Amino acid sequence: MKLDCKHVWEHISDYIDKTVDAKLREEIELHLEHCEICSAILDSTRNILVLTADDRTFELPVGYSKRLHERLKEEIEKSKLERPGDDAK
Amino acid sequence: MAYLTLFSIVKNETDAEDGAQEAIINAYRHLASFRGDAKFSTWLTTIAINEGRKRLRKAKGAAEDSIEEETEAHEGDYTPAPLTDWREIPLEALERKELGEALRLAVAELPDIYRQVFTLRDIEGLNIEETAQALGINTGAVKVRLHRARMMLQKRLVPYLKTTVPARRGFFGRAL
Numbered sequence: 001m002k003l004d005c006k007h008v009w010e011h012i013s014d015y016i017d018k019t020v021d022a023k024l025r026e027e028i029e030l031h032l033e034h035c036e037i038c039s040a041i042l043d044s045t046r047n048i049l050v051l052t053a054d055d056r057t058f059e060l061p062v063g064y065s066k067r068l069h070e071r072l073k074e075e076i077e078k079s080k081l082e083r084p085g086d087d088a089k
Numbered sequence: 090m091a092y093l094t095l096f097s098i099v100k101n102e103t104d105a106e107d108g109a110q111e112a113i114i115n116a117y118r119h120l121a122s123f124r125g126d127a128k129f130s131t132w133l134t135t136i137a138i139n140e141g142r143k144r145l146r147k148a149k150g151a152a153e154d155s156i157e158e159e160t161e162a163h164e165g166d167y168t169p170a171p172l173t174d175w176r177e178i179p180l181e182a183l184e185r186k187e188l189g190e191a192l193r194l195a196v197a198e199l200p201d202i203y204r205q206v207f208t209l210r211d212i213e214g215l216n217i218e219e220t221a222q223a224l225g226i227n228t229g230a231v232k233v234r235l236h237r238a239r240m241m242l243q244k245r246l247v248p249y250l251k252t253t254v255p256a257r258r259g260f261f262g263r264a265l
Contacts, residue, residue: 017217045243051188
């Protein structure tokens with residue numbers, strides 16, 4: 001079966017995640033060899049995912065870790081006071 | 090990890106940070122109940138999601154207690170934007186700050202159900218099964234939502250790239 005562009009678009013996400021079966025994968029690859037538009041859509045989607053996975057794109061707020069550690073420290077101190085015997089274990 | 094998950098639900102930095110701290114403290118308090126039948130990261134993500142949903146319910150008020158009822162049933166246009174020039178754009182173009190900002194904005198503006206799946210799967214790096222488990226939905230719904238989220242982002246970012254890519258990046262060296 002020859003795939004048309006629309007059919008390829010429907011499977012782009014699964015193709016990127018490598019969750020399409022071998023036969024469909026082969027058909028998509030055959031289509032991509034000859035279709036610049038679908039190849040560009042695939043590459044642009046992949047590039048978005050590369051950028052998404054880059055730690056610099058979705059950063060934590062400044063001082064987040066420090067504030068979290070302080071809060072955790074408080075909680076640990078509090079639980080020590082509530083259960084003073086735990087340290088001896 | 091908890092922060093970005095919270096942010097995908099509450100969409101507010103202060104609330105996301107407070108919620109993330111609360112989720113992590115909650116996880117610490119209930120560490121003994123972690124049985125290892127899920128990965129620790131998935132367990133923590135589930136706690137963060139519950140914290141986010143709790144905050145959202147509180148903010149919306151009891152009258153509008155319907156955040157879990159939203160589904161992907163409504164139809165929409167989830168086809169990607171055809172283009173022929175991005176293939177020629179080297180990865181260093183992705184380093185540009187403006188593009189990162191455009192992506193953050195585009196993700197923030199995705200409908201809730203799509204943003205949450207995209208955040209867990211593509212930002213946090215959970216796999217399909219873990220994403221489904223953390224959100225309490227089936228893997229089929231994760232795949233559909235993920236596909237639509239990715240296509241919406243692709244469509245949204247293509248025009249942006251076309252206007253910011255330097256002219257010399259055209260096909261065969263021609264100006265775009």
